[in-house]
Amino acid sequence: MFKIMLIEDDATLFHEVQERLSQWSYDVYGIKDFSSVLQEFTDVQPDLVIIDIQLPKFDGFHWCRMIRSHSNVPIIFLSSRDHPTDMVMSMQLGADDFIQKPFHFDVLIAKIQATLRRVYNYSTERTELRAWRGATVEFGKNTISSPQGTVELTKNEMYILKILMERKNQIVSREELIKSLWDHEHFVSDNTLTVNVNRLRKKLEPLGLDPYIETKVGQGYIATEEAHA
Incomplete structure (x- = not known):
């Protein structure tokens, strides 16, 4: 079972996504303290991170930068912000994809599946x-x-x-x-x-x-x- 960390402060959206992803056999973790995201990431060691831009304490760009400095785990941004610079910034910081809210769940699951398949099927190949x-x-x-x-x-x-x-x-x-x-x-x-x-x-x-x-x-x-x- 893949572990997904969803860094989202909207409790309603978090529980909705958690419930839907659990139906696809994903184990979804949330954040208890938004000032200690990196520590919670380290404790969970997720296989994929989904992160909002607008968060308490520090924004998603900050935490993407912090996570990327410690790990190459795949990161998908999930945000209501729609300015092109937000997508460009996320990619420059090392994110793998960007999904704009509101989103269709089929799009989210397709992107999660594609990212996990690409990253983990590929990484299990012998060193070449x-x-x-x-x-x-x-x-x-x-x-x-x-x-x-x-x-x-x-x-x-x-x-x-x-x-x-x-x-x-x-x-x-x-x-x-x-x-x-x-x-x-x-x-x-x-x-x-x-x-x-x-x-x-x-x-x-x-x-x-x-x-x-x-x-x-x-x-x-x-x-x-x-x-x-």
């Missing part, structure tokens, strides 16, 4: 090493290393890199990446993919690899590799 542009990509550990150092990627960032590397020097369409990452592309803002790719490039900058994830306007993205004679 792949060379790219003089760097070593270790899929099982979500790291990429080169003589310049080692960087750690989130699950989404590594999954994007994995798909692009499997098709080196070939364009992968935005639609294909969205379907691979989130399953139901009509629930996902096109901007979500852009933010994730830009975040991946930013992570690759210290290794000098960011120029090799290229944008093909109107088509998609490509991971380039040097041609060998």
Whole structure:
């Protein structure tokens, strides 16, 4: 049974979501003290976190930042705020998805299932090493290393890199990446993919690899590799 931590201060909504998710055999935990979210997260060790933006004490962005500094657990924002900068901020902080309130429960469960399947089916695979542009990509550990150092990627960032590397020097369409990452592309803002790719490039900058994830306007993205004679 997967453990889900729902960081939500609306008691009515919390109990409604808890009841619905329990019907899908998810074990849902709430927050007792909104000034100690990180401690409660550490105590529970959930498999996935769903978090609102507007919370008592500190907002969801603060707690996303704190959780992400300690863990790569998948994080989904669930918020009534609808400004594009809220989604961009959540993705920049390392969230995996963003759902706007009010929401249809089928959308929530689809995104939870897609995220858990992507993260935990993928992470149970044997460690796989792949060379790219003089760097070593270790899929099982979500790291990429080169003589310049080692960087750690989130699950989404590594999954994007994995798909692009499997098709080196070939364009992968935005639609294909969205379907691979989130399953139901009509629930996902096109901007979500852009933010994730830009975040991946930013992570690759210290290794000098960011120029090799290229944008093909109107088509998609490509991971380039040097041609060998």
